[in-house]
Amino acid sequence: MVKKFIDKMRGVERDVIQAPEDADAPFYAAQAGEVAFFQAAYQQRLPVMLKGPTGCGKTRFLEHMAHKLDRPLVTVSCHEDLTSSDLVGRFLLQGEETVWQDGPLTKAVKEGAICYLDEIVEARTDTTVVIHPLTDHRRQLPLDKKGQIIDAHPDFMLVISYNPGYQTVLKDLKPSTKQRFVAYNFEYPSEEVERGIVGKEVGGMDGELLRKLVAAGRQGRNLKDHGLEEATSTRALVYGGQLMNAGMAPLDACRAALVAPLTDDPELAEALMEIVNAHFGETEAEPAG
Ligand code: ADP
Numbered sequence: 001m002v003k004k005f006i007d008k009m010r011g012v013e014r015d016v017i018q019a020p021e022d023a024d025a026p027f028y029a030a031q032a033g034e035v036a037f038f039q040a041a042y043q044q045r046l047p048v049m050l051k052g053p054t055g056c057g058k059t060r061f062l063e064h065m066a067h068k069l070d071r072p073l074v075t076v077s078c079h080e081d082l083t084s085s086d087l088v089g090r091f092l093l094q095g096e097e098t099v100w101q102d103g104p105l106t107k108a109v110k111e112g113a114i115c116y117l118d119e120i121v122e123a124r125t126d127t128t129v130v131i132h133p134l135t136d137h138r139r140q141l142p143l144d145k146k147g148q149i150i151d152a153h154p155d156f157m158l159v160i161s162y163n164p165g166y167q168t169v170l171k172d173l174k175p176s177t178k179q180r181f182v183a184y185n186f187e188y189p190s191e192e193v194e195r196g197i198v199g200k201e202v203g204g205m206d207g208e209l210l211r212k213l214v215a216a217g218r219q220g221r222n223l224k225d226h227g228l229e230e231a232t233s234t235r236a237l238v239y240g241g242q243l244m245n246a247g248m249a250p251l252d253a254c255r256a257a258l259v260a261p262l263t264d265d266p267e268l269a270e271a272l273m274e275i276v277n278a279h280f281g282e283t284e285a286e287p288a289g
Helices: 002-010 034-043 058-068 084-088 104-111 126-135 191-202 207-226 234-245 250-259 266-284
Strands: 048-051 073-077 089-094 097-102 114-118 140-143 148-151 157-162 182-185
Touching: 034 058, 034 182, 048 058, 058 073, 058 114, 058 157, 073 104, 084 089, 084 104, 084 126, 097 104, 104 114, 104 126, 104 140, 104 148, 126 140, 126 157, 191 207, 191 234, 207 234, 207 250, 207 266, 234 250, 250 266
Parallel strands: 048 157, 048 182, 073 114, 114 157
Antiparallel strands: 089 097, 140 148
16 A cells, blocks of 8 residues: 555655555554654655654654655765765775765665665764755755765655754854754653563563553653753663563662663762652561561
């Protein structure tokens, strides 16, 4: 059905996408309107920015949507050494010859994949120059080194992620770049949804431990404004549950998943452990009397 729809979209007719529920799609618990947002953006092939803190489900969401829309997904985790050549491609020496090798972005542009540039702000600034002509009506990718310009495949879509908490004055996307995208703000899900996510991801977790783990993690998020750079992510809660399922005592599992990775500051770590203790204390305490 999705294929048929996509074929239709290549023609003149454009419908609202009714992607079927797909049991094989990577599990994703929707928060609010992000699925409808993405379907609309995909229908119009608009470049998308997924905003939100790390570990809140942006990547999983995109994996889910790519599967639903039946598009291949090309993911590039951007880092400070990533250059435009890493994205676009380069000439390589093979024996006596120089051979051009497409980079991941070029492959996605040619094949009509969804290209996900995760944390693009981390990459060198020349990478944003390369994506600009892809984000407007031109939908073109210039291969400067080859002296070539490629028109994007009709199904190609560009998605970037952006963590608003991380940026500094020196390292941020220019407003002129941001404005080329439509954006969705991801938040941490509601407690009930988050319990569902952690329970499903961990698989077969004790209900009471699950409830305490998620409640402790969520309360720990309040320390974000009191010195913690990063809040406890849903991913961290999944790790905590996995450690408990592997037999670790709840307090140790929480220390390893929710506290130690988040801070090196002993006072903050203690404050986080107090929250964990308040939730799990009775689990391990000696029965009174
Ligand atoms: P981000 O890309 O925002 O850093 P991820 O998508 O990698 O975060 O999410 C981290 C992990 O948290 C996932 O691997 C998954 O286990 C879990 N997760 C977070 N949110 C969801 C969600 N809404 N549905 C399913 N799993 C989720």
